Structures are given as C-alpha cells and as structure tokens.
Amino acid sequence: xxxxxxxxxxxxxxxxxxxxxxxxxxxxxxxxxxxxxxxxxxxxxxxxxxxxxxxxxxxxxxxxxxxxxxxxxxxxxxxxxxxxxxxxxxxxxxxxxxxxxxxxxxxxxxxxxxxxxxxxxxxxxxxxxxxxxxxxxxxxxxxxxxxxxxxx
Amino acid sequence: xxxxxxxxxxxxxxxxxxxxxxxxxxxxxxxxxxxxxxxxxxxxxxxxxxxxxxxxxxxxxxxxxxxxxxxxxxxxxxxxxxxxxxxxxxxxxxxxxxxxxxxxxxxxxxxxxxxxxxxxxxxxxxxxxxxxxxxxxxxxxxxxxxxxxxxxxxxxxxxxxxxxxxxxxxxxxxxxxxxxxxxxxxxxxxxxxxxxxxxxxxxxxxxxxxxxxxxxxxxxxxxxxxxxxxxxxxxxxxxxxxxxxxxxxxxxxxxxxxxxxxxxxxxxxxxxxxxxxxxxxxxxxxxxxxxxxxxxxxxxxxxxxxxxxxxxxxxxxxxxxxxxxxxxxxxxxxxxxxxxxxxxxxxxxxxxxxxxxxxxxxxxxxxxxxxxxxxxxxxxxxxxxxxxxxxxxxxxxxxxxxxxxxxxxxxxxxxxxxxxxxxxxxxxxxxxxxxxxxxxxxxxxxxxxxxxxxxxxxxxxxxxxxxxxxxxxxxxxxxxxxxxxxxxxxxxxxxxxxxxxxxx
Amino acid sequence: xxxxxxxxxxxxxxxxxxxxxxxxxxxxxxxxxxxxxxxxxxxxxxxxxxxxxxxxxxxxxxxxxxxxxxxxxxxxxxxxxxxxxxxxxxxxxxxxxxxxxxxxxxxxxxxxxxxxxxxxxxxxxxxxxxxxxxxxxxxxxxxxxxxxxxxxxxxxxxxxxxxxxxxxxxxxxxxxxxxxxxxxxxxxxxxxxxxxxxxxxxxxxxxxxxxxxxxxxxxxxxxxxxxxxxxxxxxxxxxxxxxxxxxxxxxxxxxxxxxxxxxxxxxxxxxxxxxxxxxxxxxxxxxxxxxxxxxxxxxxxxxxxxxxxxxxxxxxxxxxxxxx
Numbered sequence: 003x004x005x006x007x008x009x010x011x012x013x014x015x016x017x018x019x020x021x022x023x024x025x026x027x028x029x030x031x032x033x034x035x036x037x038x039x040x041x042x043x044x045x046x047x048x049x050x051x052x053x054x055x056x057x058x059x060x061x062x063x064x065x066x067x068x069x070x071x072x073x074x075x076x077x078x079x080x081x082x083x084x085x086x087x088x089x090x091x092x093x094x095x096x097x098x099x100x101x102x103x104x105x106x107x108x109x110x111x112x113x114x115x116x117x118x119x120x121x122x123x124x125x126x127x128x129x130x131x132x133x134x135x136x137x138x139x140x141x142x143x144x145x146x147x148x149x150x151x152x153x154x
Numbered sequence: 155x156x157x158x159x160x161x162x163x164x165x166x167x168x169x170x171x172x173x174x175x176x177x178x179x180x181x182x183x184x185x186x187x188x189x190x191x192x193x194x195x196x197x198x199x200x201x202x203x204x205x206x207x208x209x210x211x212x213x214x215x216x217x218x219x220x221x222x223x224x225x226x227x228x229x230x231x232x233x234x235x236x237x238x239x240x241x242x243x244x245x246x247x248x249x250x251x252x253x254x255x256x257x258x259x260x261x262x263x264x265x266x267x268x269x270x271x272x273x274x275x276x277x278x279x280x281x282x283x284x285x286x287x288x289x290x291x292x293x294x295x296x297x298x299x300x301x302x303x304x305x306x307x308x309x310x311x312x313x314x315x316x317x318x319x320x321x322x323x324x325x326x327x328x329x330x331x332x333x334x335x336x337x338x339x340x341x342x343x344x345x346x347x348x349x350x351x352x353x354x355x356x357x358x359x360x361x362x363x364x365x366x367x368x369x370x371x372x373x374x375x376x377x378x379x380x381x382x383x384x385x386x387x388x389x390x391x392x393x394x395x396x397x398x399x400x401x402x403x404x405x406x407x408x409x410x411x412x413x414x415x416x417x418x419x420x421x422x423x424x425x426x427x428x429x430x431x432x433x434x435x436x437x438x439x440x441x442x443x444x445x446x447x448x449x450x451x452x453x454x455x456x457x458x459x460x461x462x463x464x465x466x467x468x469x470x471x472x473x474x475x476x477x478x479x480x481x482x483x484x485x486x487x488x489x490x491x492x493x494x495x496x497x498x499x500x501x502x503x504x505x506x507x508x509x510x511x512x513x514x515x516x517x518x519x520x521x522x523x524x525x526x527x528x529x530x531x532x533x534x535x536x537x538x539x540x541x542x543x544x545x546x547x548x549x550x551x552x553x554x555x556x557x558x559x560x561x562x563x564x565x566x567x568x569x570x571x572x573x574x575x576x577x578x579x580x581x582x583x584x585x586x587x588x589x590x591x592x593x594x595x596x597x598x599x600x601x602x603x604x605x606x607x608x609x610x611x612x613x614x615x616x617x618x619x620x621x622x623x624x625x626x627x628x629x630x631x632x633x634x635x636x637x638x639x640x641x642x643x644x645x646x647x648x649x650x651x652x653x654x655x656x657x658x
Numbered sequence: 659x660x661x662x663x664x665x666x667x668x669x670x671x672x673x674x675x676x677x678x679x680x681x682x683x684x685x686x687x688x689x690x691x692x693x694x695x696x697x698x699x700x701x702x703x704x705x706x707x708x709x710x711x712x713x714x715x716x717x718x719x720x721x722x723x724x725x726x727x728x729x730x731x732x733x734x735x736x737x738x739x740x741x742x743x744x745x746x747x748x749x750x751x752x753x754x755x756x757x758x759x760x761x762x763x764x765x766x767x768x769x770x771x772x773x774x775x776x777x778x779x780x781x782x783x784x785x786x787x788x789x790x791x792x793x794x795x796x797x798x799x800x801x802x803x804x805x806x807x808x809x810x811x812x813x814x815x816x817x818x819x820x821x822x823x824x825x826x827x828x829x830x831x832x833x834x835x836x837x838x839x840x841x842x843x844x845x846x847x848x849x850x851x852x853x854x855x856x857x858x859x860x861x862x863x864x865x866x867x868x869x870x871x872x873x874x875x876x877x878x879x880x881x882x883x884x885x886x887x888x889x890x891x892x893x894x895x896x897x898x899x900x901x902x903x904x905x906x907x908x909x910x911x912x913x914x915x916x917x918x919x920x921x922x923x924x925x926x927x928x929x930x931x932x933x934x935x936x937x938x939x940x941x942x943x944x945x946x947x948x949x950x951x952x953x954x955x956x957x958x959x960x961x962x963x964x965x966x967x968x969x970x971x972x973x974x975x976x977x978x979x980x981x982x
Contacts, residue, residue: 009583013325020332027346033613037339037346040601044331051325058321073582077378085377085550086575089370092554093567105555109547116377117543131548135555138186147555200700200728204710297857298841338732341842343819345732345766352739352769355732421851422844476870477851484700484847491869491946492707498873562729598844606841610813610857 005068006059014052020045081116088112101147105132160510161283167212167511168518176213180220181519185526187221188228191240191369192361192556195225199485211493212508216515218489222482223275223465223516226425227523230267230458235260235534236549238369240556242360242595243425243461246433248368249315249588250446250453257449260535262395266403266451267458268527269395274411274459275520278466281415283513286502289467290474293419298606299617301422303627305600308427310631311434312589313638322585327593333358334597341605353565360595362557362570367587369553370574373546375581394531395451403455406436410459418464421471421479425464426595432460466516473509475499688748688923692723695913698737698754700730704865704947705911708781709753711943712913715934720926733818734758739769746776746918748927756780756959757822757909760966764974764981765820772963775914777956778928781935782949783910786823787881787894788830789863791853792874799879799900802860803834810837815849816862818842822909823864825973826882833902850876868948883908888950906973907966910952912959928956 023038024045030036059067092108109128113119139147167173187198199218206214226243233244234251247267254263281289296304309327316323336347337357348354395403410432417428436456437446446453471477476497478484490497495505502509538545557570577587611617619625695713699705706728713724729737734754744750759772788799796802806812816824819842831838841858843849846866853861854875861867863878870876871891881888881896882905888894897905913931915924932953934940941951974981 005583009585013329016329016332023347031613032608032615035605035608037342037344040597040604041332041335041346044328044335048325048328048332051321051328054321055319055325074378079378082374082378082578085374086571089550089554089571089574093564093571096558096567097564101555105551108554109551112547112550113544117547119543123544127544127548128551131551135552139555139559147559196700200706203707294851294855297852297855340844341819343733343765343821343842350767352732352736355736422848471851475851475854476873477854478847481700484703487847488703488707491704492943494946496869496873498870499875500873561731562727602844606843609839609841612811612839 003070004059005070005073006062007056008070010052010055010059014049014056017045017047017049017052021049084116085112097148100149101136102132105135157283160506161514163507164510164514167507168216168515172209173213173216173511173515174518176209176217177220177515177519178522180217181224181227181522182526184221184224184226185228185523188225188240189231190228190556191232191238191365191553193559194241194361195222196481196485197560198225199482203485203489206489207492211490211495211505212511214489214493215486215508215512216519218486219469219512219516220519223462223519224523226462226465227268227271227527230271231264231527231530231534234263234267234454235538236369236545237372238549238553239364240361242364242591243429243464245364245368245426245588245591246429246457247454247461249433250448250450253447253449254451254454255538259449259451260538261531262399262451263454264531264534265395265528266399266455268524268531270403270407270410270455270459271462272520272524273407274414274463275466275523276517277411278415278418278463279513279516279520281463282466282470282516286470286474289419290470293421293471294475295623296420297621298603298610299621299624300627301420301599301603302607303618303624303631304420304427305596305603307627307631307634308431308596309593309600310634310638311431312592313635314434314437315430315588315592316586318584318586323589326580326585326587326589330590330593331597331600333363333590334594334601340598340602351565353561353563357598358569358594359560359566360591361560362566363573363594364591365553365557366570366573367577367580367591369549370570371577371581371587373550374574374578376542376546399451402451405439406432406452406456407459409435410456411463413456414460414463414465415467417460418467418479419470421477422599424468424480425461426592428460428464429457430592432456469512472497473501473512476501688926689720689722691749692725693720693749693751694725694727696727696729696737696741696750696752698729698734698752698758700728703730704949705753705755708911708940708943708947708949709913711940712753712781712931712934715937715940716927716930719930719933733762735762735768738775741914741916742770742774744916746916746920748915748919748923750916751778751927752914754912754914755909756783756907756912756963756966759914760907760963761820761822761970764967764970765979772967774917776917776919776924777960778913778915778924779931779935779956780910780912780952780954780959781931781940782944782952783883783908784822784865785881785883785888785908785950786826786865786905787863787867787878788827788860789853789867789871789876789878790860791856792877794860794877796879797877799895802879803836806834806836806838811839812859813839813841814860814862815841815843815852815858817846817849817864818844820974821862821864822883822906823862825970826905827862828977829905829973830880830882830897830902833897865948872948882906907962907969910954910959912956914956924956 020041024042025038027038028036029039029042088108088111092104096104106128110124113124183198184195187193187195199221229240229244230247233239233248234255237248237252239245239248251263312327336354338355339346345355413432414428418424433453433456436452437443440452468479468483471479472483472486478487487497554567557566560566580587607617618628695709697706697709710726713726717724729740735758737752738754738758741750741752762768763771790796796805814827843852846864849861850867850870852858867876871878878894880900881894884896885898887896935953944951971981
C-alpha cells in the first residue's frame with residue numbers, strides 16, 4: 003500500500019469524524035456561533051488537505067513512491083512496540099503498585115532485557131535515579147507519589 | 155517621585171539580605187522546575203505559597219516571581235538536550251535547539267539560550283520600568299476582535315514553520331485545532347468530546363501533548379534504529395557560542411525581545427505565541443532559511459529571547475491593572491491579596507516599594523540565573539555523552555513522573571503515551587508535529603474570541619475591519635499569506651513559461 | 659472438660675466484647691491518622707487559601723496532620739467526582755462550592771449526584787452584582803434600567819455560562835423586563851479585563867470585582883444574592899430594594915465528606931472547623947477577599963439542597979434549556 007495515501011486516508015477519516023462531530027454539536031447562527039462551528043470548519047479543512055495529498059500522490063512517480071512497509075524496512079520496530087507495551091504496563095499499575103515498584107521494574111526491564119546492559123548498571127542507575135527523584139519530589143516539593151498496595 | 159528615586163528605592167529593597175536570599179531560592183527552584191519536564195512554575199508556586207504567609211509581601215513576590223522566570227531558563231535546557239519540551243513555550247526552542255545538540259553543538263545552543271534569555275529579560279525589565287502604564291492601557295484595547303485577528307496572524311505564521319510539505323503542515327494545524335476542541339466549551343459551559351471522562355473536562359494538557367508528540371515519539375524512533383551510534387552525540391566542539399554564533403544571533407535576540415515583550419503584555423497572549431512568531435520572523439528574514447529546523451542558531455536565539463521577554467512583560471497587567479495575564483500571575487494575585495495588598499490601577503501608587511523592589515530584584519534574579527546556568531552547560535553537555543541505552547530509559551522515566559505530578563492524574567500519562575505513538579507514526583509518514591502543537595495552543599483563544607466578537611457585533615463580521623487594531627493584524631496576516639504563497643506561484647509561472655518556450 | 663468449656667466460654671465472651679468495643683473504640687479514637695483535605699480549585703485561588711487556613715487551624719484541634727491537595731478542574735466537578743469515590747471514614751474531605759453540587763448535575767453528566775455527599779459546614783458564599791465602569795453615565799441602577807429599556811441587547815461578560823453570578827444577572831433582567839447579550843469569558847479576571855477595556859457594557863461581578871470597585875475603577879449598581887445591604891457599602895441597593903424577588907441561591911463554599919459518614923465523626927469535624935472559622939484571624943482572611951463570614955451548619959445547608967435544585971430546574975426550564 004502506498005505510504006502517502008494510507009497516511010492521508012487516516013487523516014481524511016479523522017477529518018470526516020470531526021465534520022460529523024461538529025454538525026452534531028450544532029453550527030449555530032452568525033449571531034451566536036455554536037459549539038460545533040470551529041470543529042466543522044477545521045474538520046472540513048483537514049479533509050480537504052487530505053484529499054489534496056491523495057490526489058498529489060497519484061501524480062507522483064509511482065515506481066519511486068514509498069510503500070507502507072518501506073517505512074519500517076531495516077528498523078527494529080519490535081523494540082518500539084516493546085517499549086510502548088512496557089510504558090502502558092507502567093501506567094496501568096502506577097497507582098496500584100506504587101511509584102517505587104513500577105519505576106524499578108520499568109527501568110530494569112528496559113535496561114536489562116531490551117538493551118542488554120550489565121546487571122551492575124541495571125541496578126545502580128535506576129536506584130540512583132529513583133532515589134533522587136523521590137527525595138526531590140517528596141522532601142523539596144512535598145508532592146506525593148503513589149504508594150500502592152505495598153505501602154511504599 | 156521621579157524615575158531615579160524609584161530606581162533607588164527599588165535597589166534598596168532588592169539588596170536587602172533576606173530579599174536577596176529569597177530571590178536566589180526562587181530562581182534556583184524555578185530552574186529545577188523548568189528542567190523537569192511536565193511540572194511547571196504554577197505547580198511549584200502553589201506548593202510554596204503557604205511558605206510565603208510568614209514573610210513580607212515584597213519578599214514573597216520576589217521569590218514567587220523568581221520561580222516563574224527561572225523556570226523559563228530551565229525549560230530550554232531539557233528542550234535542547236533531550237528534545238522534550240516541558241511546556242508550550244519550550245517547543246519552538248526545541249525545534250532547532252535539539253538539532254544543534256545532536257550535531258554536537260549543545261554548548262553553543264545552551265549558551266545562546268542563556269545569554270539571549272538574560273538580555274531579553276533585562277530589556278523586558280527596562281520596558282516594564284519605563285513603559286508599564288502606557289503599555290497597560292494599550293493592552294486593554296485588545297478585546298475579542300483583536301485577539302481573533304492576532305490568532306489568525308499566528309496561524310499564518312505557522313505556515314512559515316513548514317519544512318517539507320506545506321499541505322501536510324497546514325493539515326497538522328487543522329488537526330491541532332481539533333485536538334484543542336476537547337474539553338469544556340467556554341461559551342456554553344458544556345463538555346465537548348470528553349466521552350464522559352472526567353479527567354478530560356479541562357481538555358488535553360499541553361505538557362502531556364508536547365512531551366508525547368516530541369519526546370516519547372523521538373525515543374520510539376531512536377529505539378528502532380539499528381545503528382546505536384546514530385543517536386550518540388558527535389564530538390562536542392566547544393562549550394560556548396562562537397563569534398559567528400553571536401553575529402548570527404544578535405538581531406534575532408533583539409527582535410525576539412521586542413516581539414516577546416509586546417505579546418507578553420496581552421492577558422492570555424504570551425510566551426508561546428511570541429516564541430513562534432519570533433521563529434517565523436527569523437526564518438523569513440534569514441539568508442539561509444533552509445537551515446531552520448536543522449540547527450540554525452537564530453532559531454534558538456530569537457524564540458528564547460521572545461519567551462523570556464514575554465515572561466517579564468506578563469507582570470505588567472498584574473502590577474498596573476490587577477489583571478493576571480496567565481495562571482502564574484493568578485497565583486501572584488492570590489499572594490498579594492493574602493498579604494493585604496489590593497491589586498489594581500492604584501497598586502503602584504499605594505505600594506511603590508513593592509513594585510520597584512520587585513522590578514529591581516528581577517535584574518538581580520536574571521544575573522543570578524545567568525551565573526547559575528552558564529557553568530551548568532559543561533555538566534549538561536557531559537550528560538549527553540552517556541550511552542543512549544542508559545540515557546533514554548532515564549529520560550522516559552523523568553518524563554513519565556513529570557507528566558504525572560502536574561495533576562496527579564493517570565490520564566495525563568495515557569495521553570502522553572497516546573500522543574507519543576501518534577507522533578511516532580506521524581513522523582514516519584512525514585507529518586510534522588510542530589504545527590499541531592502550535593495550532594493547539596492558539597485554538598482556545600481563537601475560538602472564544604471569534605464567538606465573543608460575533609455575539610458583541612450581533613453576527614456581523616464587520617467588527618473585525620472597523621476596529622483599527624484588529625483590522626491591522628488581519629491586513630498583516632493577508633500580506634504574510636500572500637508573501638508566503640507568492641514564491642511558489644512565481645516558480646510555477648516560470649516553469650510554465652519555460653515549458654511554453656520549449657514547446658514553441 | 660470443665661477447663662476446656664470454661665476456656666471456650668471465655669473466648670467467646672472475649673470475642674463478643676471485643677467486637678462491641680472495637681468499633682466504638684475506633685470511633686472514639688478518630689482521627690488516628692492524617693486526613694486529606696482536597697480543594698476543588700487551583701492553588702492560590704480564594705477557596706484554596708481559605709481552605710488551607712481551615713486545615714491549619716483544625717490540625718491543632720484534631721491532633722493529626724491535615725494535608726491539603728488541590729484537585730482543580732471542570733469548575734469543581736473533577737474533585738467532587740473524586741470525593742464521591744472515597745470511603746466515608748472521615749479521612750477524605752473536600753472544600754468545594756454548592757453550585758457544583760446542585761447546579762452542574764442538572765446540566766451535564768457527572769460522576770456524582772448531590773446524594774453522594776454529606777455537607778459538614780459552610781463558611782461563606784460568593785456575592786454577585788451588576789458592575790459597570792466607573793466613568794459610565796449610569797450612576798444608579800434606575801439610570802441603568804432606563805437606558806437598557808431603550809437599548810435592548812446590551813452586552814455583558816461573566817465568568818462563565820450558568821454560573822450563579824450570571825444567573826443573577828438574568829434574574830435581574832427577567833424582573834425588569836430587559837434583554838441582554840451574554841458574552842461568556844474564561845473567568846472573573848477575563849470579565850474584569852473586558853470591562854476595563856470597555857469591550858462590553860457591564861459585567862456579572864463574581865467577587866473579584868470588589869477590589870476594583872473599592873479602588874474606583876468600577877461601580878456596582880446592585881448586589882445580588884443577599885437580602886440586606888452591605889454595611890460597608892450602604893449606597894448599593896439589593897434586589898429587594900429595587901422591587902425584585904431575591905435572586906438565585908448563591909454559591910457557597912462548603913466542606914464536605916462522602917455520604918454515609920458516621921454522625922460522631924461528622925460532629926467532631928464540624929465542631930473543629932467551626933472553631934477555626936469562628937476565630938478573628940479567619941474572619942480577617944475572609945475580609946481580605948471581601949467575603950462575609952456566613953457560617954452555616956452542614957445539616958441546614960444540605961436540607962436546603964432540594965429547594966435549591968428545584969429553583970434551578972425551574973430556571974433552566976424557563977430559559978428553554980434541556981435538563982439531564
């Protein structure tokens with residue numbers, strides 16, 4: 003699939019959703035523009051631009067255009083996915099398991115599993131970082147970080 | 155009391171030992187807060203507000219102000235070093251600043267940023283001293299139609315930021331406006347596009363948005379690179395800006411200061427708009443516009459000066475009229491009230507020591523910040539040499555914590571992740587995130603002022619052309635738009651003419 | 659055998675006695691750990707500063723630390739929703755506005771209803787007014803009404819749509835048979851700015867206008883939400899004086915807990931807060947914000963809720979709005 007067109011198609015759909023949302027919220031009158039007015043205008047604009055990109059993509063040289071898969075060629079995209087997944091896990095458990103546990107797990111997993119750094123580094127660096135952060139926030143700024151079910 | 159007397163009064167107040175101490179504490183905390191992405195001066199000031207109850211009003215205001223403009227200095231550090239803008243005003247600095255860092259020029263970038271901020275801050279203070287009352291009067295003349303025209307001009311300037319495809323950048327601006335629609339509609343008081351999620355009632359925060367769209371996405375992009383060396387910073391050349399750097403930055407600093415100062419006065423206007431208008435102006439005036447976005451020092455000098463000058467100027471509506479220009483000023487307003495000082499047009503007259511003392515201590519604060527930040531440049535640059543594999547988890551960690559403590563909200567973290575992934579995909583498909591953020595920042599004021607203007611005028615669009623200030627901004631916007639589009643029209647015409655000549 | 663059954667009996671008796679004593683002991687021991695007092699508004703705002711004063715004073719009376727946490731947003735609705743999800747054990751409290759509990763749920767879907775809370779006490783309320791620039795030609799409210807009758811559609815700014823202050827202006831309009839054009843802004847300061855720059859004709863003052871009236875930049879023509887003139891400003895009439903029914907129930911600042919809070923704990927908390935708010939220091943603090951000390955016991959505030967909600971229901975329906 004052509005990369006340009008796929009990207010533009012996404013935004014076209016987004017723009018259309020916005021147009022629908024704007025109409026739903028009502029455009030109002032000139033004397034009192036409604037909630038949906040700017041949404042409708044911006045949504046229409048985005049859709050127009052997306053259409054222009056799609057049209058332009060057909061006029062370009064088809065043989066040299068990038069395909070969607072080309073964008074990820076030679077990239078270790080699995081690592082990006084892994085990081086995303088780890089961050090999501092972190093957020094999900096942050097308030098339940100607490101600041102210390104989640105941060106430690108996140109940092110150690112990334113540094114050890116993904117990057118293959120030595121155990122010395124993987125334990126030392128996160129400890130310093132987490133410790134300093136905790137001290138700065140708790141004592142200097144009196145901001146509490148979640149304690150979680152373990153109590154810390 | 156004439157000017158010299160006022161200045162002496164101010165100096166006498168500013169140099170009292172406890173005022174000096176609290177000024178230092180303020181700017182130090184401000185710098186730390188600024189360096190930490192996410193948590194901004196508002197958060198720090200509100201936490202420290204109770205501390206100010208026991209001290210005198212002047213000292214309290216000196217400290218709180220120090221936090222505010224100190225944070226401006228700190229914010230550029232993270233933007234330049236790791237490409238995570240901690241707040242909206244740092245986004246523009248990051249565009250070229252981070253590129254400079256990647257090319258081994260972090261030192262000059264940080265240096266110019268510090269010096270530019272200092273010069274702009276000083277100019278801003280001078281402006282504050284000399285021009286406060288008349289400028290305040292001008293600021294009052296900005297009503298909804300004027301703000302709308304200003305926002306339109308801001309959007310047009312966005313087009314100058316486009317690096318690759320103009321169409322794509324314009325579309326991103328449109329998307330930015332749509333993202334800005336989430337939240338409470340000021341005019342109806344009803345939530346929009348919040349999908350019944352209470353945390354979204356106040357809209358999407360600029361910090362999670364910027365940190366995700368730029369910071370997290372960059373981490374994701376870097377992580378999938380096969381050659382780890384490609385993200386390691388090249389050999390750091392020198393720590394301070396070179397003579398050539400200074401030559402390239404002198405005028406941008408001057409222009410940025412003026413732009414920032416003028417825009418900072420407008421309540422609700424401010425640092426962000428100033429910083430990217432400055433960027434747009436510098437790119438337009440530059441002899442090498444193609445370098446912008448790839449490490450042009452003018453692209454750092456101008457916006458940095460603009461946002462510091464704007465920070466100083468934001469004090470004017472508060473001190474002369476009792477109107478807070480932004481959330482930070484709102485806290486200062488509260489602090490003043492607690493100490494029994496009534497902000498308003500009579501405040502300077504009734505409390506000359508407070509006004510002049512605060513203003514003069516800003517000089518002191520700016521000097522302290524320069525002295526604080528310059529030696530740190532060496533430290534920061536050394537930090538960049540750390541292996542990326544160790545660095546990026548730490549950056550990610552700080553970004554996550556920083557985003558969380560703004561509101562203590564999980565939703566901010568989800569948003570940051572969401573926009574991180576979105577930004578990653580966008581950059582893959584060659585859509586630039588900068589226009590999105592900048593349009594997002596403008597949207598609220600754009601929409602509110604449009605609708606307010608139409609209510610006031612009873613539905614007639616003529617309100618925008620009959621009022622001189624609004625009309626001027628719209629006219630300038632038109633001119634800017636034409637000059638932006640003209641070169642491509644001319645190119646097409648000469649191409650057409652060439653093909654016509656060939657075929658003849 | 660006897661020893662075993664004796665032991666068993668003692669055990670049972672012990673268990674029964676303990677289970678009877680423990681809850682009472684627990685209540686008698688309240689509070690035994692720190693209390694969190696949430697504030698539904700931003701730090702530095704009026705509510706925040708007064709809430710912190712209450713917290714500081716109550717700490718000494720109750721003997722445990724009271725941590726203040728800001729949870730501003732959505733006009734207090736976010737914090738209200740948060741409190742509704744907390745346990746009614748007396749360790750989670752909130753300082754918020756009555757309007758966010760009685761008025762907002764009528765207009766939008768929120769994470770709470772008025773039934774989710776137990777009001778402990780109210781210490782003040784916001785007073786709105788009709789405010790014009792000091793140099794405007796209308797010196798009294800009668801001048802103003804006369805002018806408004808001849809020029810329908812005068813513009814006014816407010817701190818937001820359907821705030822108590824804006825509703826006050828509309829009640830006034832209905833009483834005098836006037837039509838205005840409402841220009842919502844993003845808060846009291848924005849409205850003040852618009853009036854200073856004369857971009858609108860008048861504003862629905864929401865409290866932040868008072869210092870400006872005192873300084874002579876603005877002029878207040880009539881005060882809403884109260885039945886008697888302010889002794890400090892006797893020349894400003896109230897609604898009764900100009901022949902209008904009282905305006906809407908005003909927006910009060912209250913301390914609340916989740917519903918189901920046991921009576922003894924509620925009583926202890928109310929007494930503690932009342933003790934703090936009765937002090938001259940607290941009254942002086944309120945004075946700085948030009949607020950009157952208006953203590954009201956939680957039960958009496960909560961008893962008035964149904965009537966208040968009915969009033970607003972009627973108002974919105976009359977205005978042609980759809981309710982939830």
